[in-house]
Amino acid sequence: MKRVLIACFLIVSVFSYAQQTDYVDFMKINSDIILNTDSLKIWGNSTVEFKILKSVDSIFMDAKKMNFHFELHNHDSIYYEYDGEKLWFLSRFEAGEKHKLSFKYKVKPKKALYFVNKNGEPQIWTQGQGKYTSNWLPSIDDVNDKIEFDLSVTFDKDYEIVSNGKLINKQTNDSTATWYYNMQEPMSSYLVALAIGKYNKKTETSKSGVPLEYYYYPEDSLKVEPTYRYSKQMFDFLEEEIGFAYPWQNYKQVPVHDFLYAGMENTSCTIFSDAFMVDDIGFNDKSYVNVNAHELAHQWFGNLVTATSGEHHWLQEGFATYYALLAERDIFGDNHYYFKLYESAVDLGRQDLAGDGTSLLNAKSSSLTFYQRGAWVLHALRSLVGDDVFKKAVKAYLEKHQFKNVETSDFINEVERFYGKSLNTFVDVWIKQKDFPVDAAFGLLQNESTFINEYLMVDCQAKTSKCKEYIRYYVSDEAKVKVISQMPELVTNDTFKHGFKVRQAISQYVRQIPKALKDNYETLLDDKSYVTIENALYNLWTSFPEERAKYLSKTRNVEGFNDKNVRLLWIALNLNTPFYQADNKQSLFEELVSYTDERYNADLRINAFNYLNLMNACNDTCKSNLEKAKSHHNWRMVKFAKDMSEKLEKK
Ligand SMILES: [Zn+2]
Known part of the structure; x- marks a missing residue:
């Protein structure tokens, strides 16, 4: 293959003033991949289809630190240039042309694809967002080019291979197997996923007929039910609530070892931290429910419609946080919903006091702002325009922009259309201004939730006279927890009769245990909470040295x-x-x-x-x-x- 020496000059001349998406649309990337755990390398064979939108002399794909080999059959007029970061195709491309090119590559990924060691077994998984899929698969870093990816992956036949889309074929060779995955719709490159490991799976079907696949380690069969509890209910709820059918062929969830985040919403293939694989007891302290709902909501908000840039990131995180809250409200009730909104309003208020608040449209905002303020915007907006307008607008927004990219105005325009009035003031206060409108937020909470009103009224730092009463009866468990955190000395033997959260608060705040509470305190070691057991064991061991052997014997089998x-x-x-x-x-x-x-x-x-x-x-x-x-x-x-x-x- 002839190399083109003037390539660098051409490259600079074309893209100094425009986005590549104006010139070319990458439509399809078909890649055969082989992975090797000894060399930590990947060999790929890709076929790429693209359409020229405007005449241009060079286009590129992102491909970090790779080695290439080319087979440009019947395309001898196209030359290539690789600069270590981008793979350039050079030719006299004319508007309307469609091209299909193939090339082979080899790479030892620095990030985005990880070879990990799980109890001596290899496991491989990817994280595209923030890391760039182009570290292991030539693709397009710009989220505004949506591509249909079809991956076929070859690895040791004793392992499961999970990727985006539907498994359409699996071919077993001597020691390896090749798994063929097929997507039907396009997505941004950061959503490409691959997970390889020792897995079993459980499958359910949603009300609408979508296969829901729950992956788990063979040794974790007892954790499947508590970990994936409410998955189907949340799926059915969100499809109904959003009013737009789930847009992908199936929905898979795969736990992985030492993941970088809680979860990642890869299209039709969420990858999440195996720290969320919990048993019946762990479920009470650290359940996967919220992350589960959040990543699922992203399948619409983020994957089906994708923000054009960081300024509109809340269209992904704010929506996913809000819809996860709605799904939790459906399961755990209104008080749970309002309590979470209350907690995030407090955090957002504190962030402003510390001088760290930003407009929601600032691409450098904190996660707190993108996620929680974003969710608050949707709660406040719905309170203003009403359920009916809100739901119609969300549905219309998804229908209009499906498989495309969006900005904040695309959403607001739809709401205004159904609302029939301008939302300029709302947008200024809730979205644009630097400070979170904390007074307006508390006003809404107090208007909508008697539970929150009661919680706000209970304050033992301000007035202590009633706190003895609060801790005995009247108020919610959340309010009792607040009393215990402020005045742990008010805990009596009666207090132990209350629920799980109250008992956990006792283990957390009553650290030097009075003799009079000893018998009841010891019962905390039987609670269905690993947080409570850990706290109680330590506090009992330090408070009653003569009983140490007893406490150790009782808890010797708890992991x-x-x-x-x-x-x-x-x-x-x-x-x-x-x-x-x-x-x-x-x-x-x-x-x-x-x-x-x-x-x-x-x-x-x-x-x-x-x-x-x-x-x-x-x-x-x-x-x-x-x-x-x-x-x-x-x-x-x-x-x-x-x-x-x-x-x-x-x-
Ligand atoms: Zn998210």
């Missing part, structure tokens, strides 16, 4: 969350209880050290490192694992490892 919060505390307390299980200390210590190994999840490792640091017991194995943690793919793990290393050096 806790994915980060083994109860187990690690139990080991630490055991090691500090000399007379209890004296022969067992060495093996328990080794167990604690073993959790710092890279085959465990980052939360568990951080937890184990913290305990070892606290006990001044980070030995050579611990130190060597800490060193390795510095090159982990998750920045939280890296930051933790660097900070702890520094502290160790100073000791």
Whole structure:
């Protein structure tokens, strides 16, 4: 293949004044991919179809740090140039032409696709948003070019391969298998997903007939029901509430090890952190319900209609947060809904007081602003225009802009059309101005929710006389939690009779346990909450040294969350209880050290490192694992490892 030396000049001349999307529309990317866990490399064979919109002499795809090999059959008039970041196609492209090109590539991705070690087993997953899919798949970083992606992926036949769209074929070879996925509609490149690992799956069907696939690790079969609880109900609810049929062929959810975020809404294939795989008890403390609903809502708001740029990011995060809240309201009721709105209004007010507030249209806004203020805008807007107008406008907005990109005015225009009045003032106050309209927000809450009115009335910092009464009866459990947090000394044996949240608050705020409460306090060790058990075990162990053996015996089989919060505390307390299980200390210590190994999840490792640091017991194995943690793919793990290393050096 001939290389074109004047390429750089041409490239600069065309794109200094316009977006590439004005000149070309990439329509389809078909890619065969082979992954290798030893070399951490990917080999791809892509066929790309595009249409020229305006005559141009060069177009590009994004492709980071790749090696290319070309087979431009019947296209000898098209030349290529690769600059390490972009793959350029050079020719006298004329408006209206359609092209189909093929090329092979090889890449060792720096980010966006991760090879991870899960308990000694390889697992592979992707994160496109914020990282760029073009680190492993030549594609288009600009979200404004929507493309139909069809991936076929080859890997060890003992693993499951999950990607966007529908699995249309699976071909097994000697040691490998190729899985063929097919999409029918276009999407932005950041939504391309791939997850490979050892999985089983459970399938349900939505009311409208969409297959819902819940993936899980084979060892987690008991966690499937609590983790995915309400999935179908939320799916059916959102389809009905949004008024626009779910736009993709199916909906898959895949937990992965050491994910970078809580979840990511890849089209028809949400990937989420396996820390949300919870058992019946974990469900009460740390359920997947909210993340589940949020990523599902993005399948419409973000994936079907995508913000043109960061200024309109709230059209994705604000909508996903709001619709997740509506789905939760359908399950947990109005009080839950208003309490969450109340909490976010408090956070937004604090952000403004700290001087960190921004307009919702500022691309550099905090997550709090994009997510929570965005959700508040929709709540306030609906209160203003009414349910009927709001729902009609949302539906029309999706119909008009489906599979395209949107700006804030596209949505507001639809609402104004059905409302019949200008929304300029609303937009200024709720969306454009720097400060969150906190008074207006509280006004709405007080108007709409007696539950919130009561909660606001209960305040033991302002007036203490009634708090003794509040904690006994009258008020909601949320308000009782507030009283306990402000005046833990008011807790009596009666207080233990209240619900789960109240009992958890006791474990959190009553740390030095009065003798009179001892019997009731011990019952907290049986609560269906790993947070409560962890708090109660520690507080009982410190408050009643003579009973330590009893508390340790009672909790010896409790593991806790994915980060083994109860187990690690139990080991630490055991090691500090000399007379209890004296022969067992060495093996328990080794167990604690073993959790710092890279085959465990980052939360568990951080937890184990913290305990070892606290006990001044980070030995050579611990130190060597800490060193390795510095090159982990998750920045939280890296930051933790660097900070702890520094502290160790100073000791
Ligand atoms: Zn989101």
